[in-house]
Amino acid sequence: MDTTYEKDKFLEEEGKEETINNKDDLLEGLISKPVEGGNWVPGASLDWATDFGRRSPEYDKLCREDETSFYHSQIQNATIVRTKEQARIVMEKLMNANPGLFHACDTEVMDIKLKEVGPVGNGYVTCLSVYSGPNFDYGLGAPIGSTLWIDNLDDAHGILQEFKPWMEDERFKKIWHNYGFDRHVMWNEGIDCRGFGGDTMHMARLQDTSRMKNGGGGYSLEALTSELLNMRKRPMKEIFGVARIKKDGSPGSLVDVPPIEVLQRDPEFRKNFIAYSCYDAVGTWELHQRLVALLKKMEWISKDTNLFDYYWENMRYFAEVLTDMERRGIRVDAKDYLASVEVQARKDRKEHLKKFRQWAAVIIGPDGLAINPASATQLATFLFGGSTNLKTKEPTEDVRVFKVAREEVPEDAIKALKEKSMEKSKFIDVTVRSIGMDAIKHTAGGAPSVTADVLRELAGDPFEDPPKYGLAYNYFGGNERGHEACVALFSLCAIGSIDTMIANFLTSLQFLADHDSRVHCSLNLNTETGRLSSRRPNLQNQPALEKDKYKIRQAFQASPGNNLIVADYGQLELRLLASMTRCKSMIDAFDAGGDFHSRTAMDMFDHVKQAVDDGDVLLEWDYSNGDPPKPLLKDKFASERRKAKTLNFSIAYGKTAHGLSQDWGVSPTEAQEMLEKWYEARPEVRDWQANTKAYARKFGLTRTLMGRYRQLPDAMGPNQRFIGAAERASINTPIQGGAADVAMLAMNKINRSEKLKRLGWILMLQIHDEVILEGPEETAIEAFDEVIDCMESPWAKGLSKTAVPLLVDGSWQHKNWYEAK
DNA sequence: TATGTACGCGCC
DNA sequence: AAAGGGCGCGTACATA
Known part of the structure; x- marks a missing residue:
């Protein structure tokens, strides 16, 4: 199952016409090309599956009903296992497989709301599909090269367990698309996947970082099978989508996908569902073949090393490190600590809101009592309405009526406003008039901006001694009136930051903490530079110490009897810049x-x-x-x-x-x-930057310290603006990506360290140049030394010692993240 | 009603 | 014309 990524937001329409067409000649081997015709399972009817350009709903429907369609041919070629006896026969074959083979695996999972929670501890595996290449025989009479489909639902529940010894056998290499997800749900079933042979999502990232740009489809199995194999995996919505019935009984335009268990049980769907599931495994296997070939064509650190070596030696293991960390999670005191902090934060907010609104009501009348401080549009109208939009050159509206849900308008405001509008609607009209100040900053769209620093500039700090008034002071004529304005805007500012704290940290951490008070983020290798990102929740943007008014980091605690080790690189990126440029x-x-x-x-x-x-x-x-x-x-x-x-x-x-x-x-x-x-x-830096930019303009590429590539098609033109951005990225990526390389190697080393294992210390989190481990307090000092060693000497093939030493700072004696920094 | 976009803001 | 790299995510608002 590969549903943890959604299509990213920044697919730029405007970039399309500027796609580069001529770089293939320059970069033979670096650029993905579809395979002519494809190399598919013999006998499969592919003409409709490949022809996604001519797809139409009618055509799709036809395909669904057509017994000779690809999906159905996959079923005929599937080895279906539903009994222990069948499992025994297949296991015999699997356990005797040639260890050189790659087996592509994929699960389907039910009972999980991916929008809300991750796969750690959530979800139930309904089936597993395995494809071991065109020459493998699972021994149940299906044609050679069939796909193995293991049922694990209803009366077949538990059959998956029969395959545990094979899944946990290091000798047999399994490949996955988005391994982390499947590894967790298999773990939920009591199966500890070993013999990890590769993740096609990571491999595709390594091969080309720019698949999100210029009309690329990203890194979904659908997009990659389409772009790299010319054989598009159709998403569930397309195959199983059912029009949602409107209230009047007619089918609407919204399309729902029935739950997994329905697809697997219901005879109407089951055949296609099995085929769909099998196709995921086959697609992953074919994709893997293709990606290995592509990576092998890309030079790494010398003529006789290639990016597949890099993948195999470093990134493959790193994927396991990341899923280890996700599985473990980080302990958060949500029930007591965060809950009480949230109460305090909401109390603070209420007071600030009252102050601000009462002032606003004095200025623009009772409507001011209903202004929503979280609406940038309302605030911009209130503060800067009438000022010019820099893009359209039109004046912005100086009066605007906002429909605000009744329950969101405070009682006193409703009373005051009712005298004007007598309607009893669900919405109240709130008329926001401008106080007419000059805009300070503008958004990308040219509208006056109301960011925190704009508000701060207006408010200043009226509570300092002596007060440091902002621009609003004079605008309101100084004295008491000016003071009141600054105080109110200061509160407005405070509301914004409290809102961020509540929404991003206080509530989300409480929601996501599991029964064991641990939070399991998803650590993704999905950035252009090779850095990690953290989702659900993002643990890499917790408030920094100085600004952590509510001491949110204090909630991140070691378990009883344990300590935290927090270790971070000092000036890692600048050290790498110095080293790379030999400055x-x-x-x-x-x-x-x-x-x-x-x-x-x-x-x-x-x-x-x-x-x-x-x-x-x-x-x-x-x-x-x-x-x-x-x-x-x-x-x-x-x-x-x-x-x-x-x-x-x-x-x-x-x-x-x-x-x-x-x-x-x-x-x-x-x-x-x-x-x-x-x-x-520092002339060396200037020269290096100039050379790096020139290289990017010529080849549409830049490389990290450790030799990874980042494709920068925009650098080759023709849009001057995009060229500029790509040039900046070209000089930043070697450094930022280089730091990511260093961090990855250090973490691999830490996770491999026998000493740390013996002492009971494990990685919990990485924040780019910082790692956090948890372990027993008695061995903390000894473990700390080992962590420092791993981080200061991460050297491995592809990363030679830098020209300046890497310096690591940190602590071992603390119980929570706040103390430890 | 659900989904996409713009904006803003938290971190390194 | 924009003008610092890299993220995730919440809210409001517009759109279908």
């Missing part, structure tokens, strides 16, 4: 140690350098020796250091002088001068 100045600064940004500031500004040389300021200080005798650079020249720090990061990301000038509120010329200053001492 002497950066390497020297890292070798000298201490505060890197201070050293950059010293490099860039003569007066800072002078002060250091004269001994007036210190570059850094070890506070264990008491207070410093002289001021520190980071205090005395705080603004210079801040500029240097910003530049260090911005340059790695390809930020332009224009962007910097916006951030700093200086002219582009001044920003350009600062950039020049930075580059002056």
Whole structure:
């Protein structure tokens, strides 16, 4: 079952006409091409299955009924197992299979709402299909090259268990599409999958990172079988979709797919369902063949190594590490801690909301009592209505009526508003009038923007002593009126951040914590750079310490008797930039140690350098020796250091002088001068960036530190805007992707460490340059040393030692994530 | 009613 | 014309 990914949101229509057609010549072997005609199971009737261009509902219906259709031919070629005796015969064959064979496997699962929860601890396997290639005989009389279909539902319940010894045998290599999902649901059945031979989703990512772009279909089995094999796997909706009946009894345009167990039981669907399930396994197997061939054609770190080596040696194991972590989950104190924090947060919100609305009512009348602070449209109308839309050049509306559900309007507002509108409708008309301020920032669509920093600029901080008023103070004539405006807008600002905290963290973590108080996110290898992402929930965006007003990280706790180890790389990306570019100045600064940004500031500004040389300021200080005798650079020249720090990061990301000038509120010329200053001492970085961009423009490619590829078709033109973005990506990906390479190798090493196993320590989470482990408190110190070793020396084939050492910082003695950082 | 898009914001 | 890379996800609003 491969349903955990949905089609991503950013399929750009505008990109289509700019698809590159000529790169095949340049990049023989790197680019996917459909196989002519395809190499399918003999005897299968494929003409309709491949011809997805001419598909029509009528045609599909015909295919469903046609006994000679592909799906039905798959059934005839399926080895169906429903009894123990059948299972025994097939197992005999499987356990004697040539260990060189790959077996593609796929499950179907019921009782799981993937929109809400993940597969860890959820879902029941109704069947398993296995395809072992065109020459394998499962021994039950079906033609050679049939597909094995193991029923596990109703009276066949438990038959899956007969295959446990084979599933758990390391010798027999199983391949999957989206292994993590199947591994978890098999685990739910008490089966611990071993002998992992590859995940076609990961392999496809490795082969081409850009399948989401320019009309590509992404990484679903449907899209990949279509694009790489020219044989499209039809999605369930297409085959089993049933028009939803409208209230009047006629079929509507919405299409539902019956639940899995219905498809498998109901005679109307069963045949096609078995065929569908078999097709997933066959498609995965064929896709795997194709991807192996493609990856083998892509050079890795030398003429005689290729990306399949990379996959086999590193990524394949990493997929197991990730699913280990997902299975384990991270313990969250949801019932007591998060629940009480949520109560407090809602209380705070209520107070802020009251303050803001009462002020708004003073300004625009009773409608102000009903303004929704979470609606950007309402806020933009209220604050900036009448200002010009930068894109359309039209003035934005300065009065707008919003239909607001009655229950969302507070009682006092309803009373006040009723005098105006006497209707008894479910919705209340809320008329938002503009107070007419000038817009500060605009959204991509040209409308006035009401982001948190815009609101902050309006409000300032009226509670500081003395108050630091924002723009609203003068707009409302200063004095008490100006003060009140700032206070109200300050509250508005607070509401926004509280809403984020409640929605993203407080409620979602409580909802997702299982019976054991553990949260099991899904860790995906689905990024353009090779970084991980975390979903359901996203554990990689928990509030940072400084901003963690509600101390959400405190909820992430070790189990009783355990500690957490939290270890993170210091300046990993900048170290990799220094190493990749062989930049002497950066390497020297890292070798000298201490505060890197201070050293950059010293490099860039003569007066800072002078002060250091004269001994007036210190570059850094070890506070264990008491207070410093002289001021520190980071205090005395705080603004210079801040500029240097910003530049260090911005340059790695390809930020332009224009962007910097916006951030700093200086002219582009001044920003350009600062950039020049930075580059002056680091010419190697400038050269490397120029070369990397030129390579991207020529080949539509960039590569990470460890030799992975990222396709950047936009870099080859013709859209200037897209070229610019692709160029920036081309210099960022080697670094960001390189850091991801390092993190992956370190985690592989940690997961393989016999010492950590012996001491009882296991990986729980990764946040890009940080890992979290849990284990017994008695062995924490020893385990910590081992973790540091693994992270500081992740070297493996393809990643030689960097020109600057990798530095890891962390802690071992704490019980929760908040303390541990 | 369900689904898609825009926007905004949390993290590294 | 846009102007820092990479994510996931919630809300409001528009659309079918």
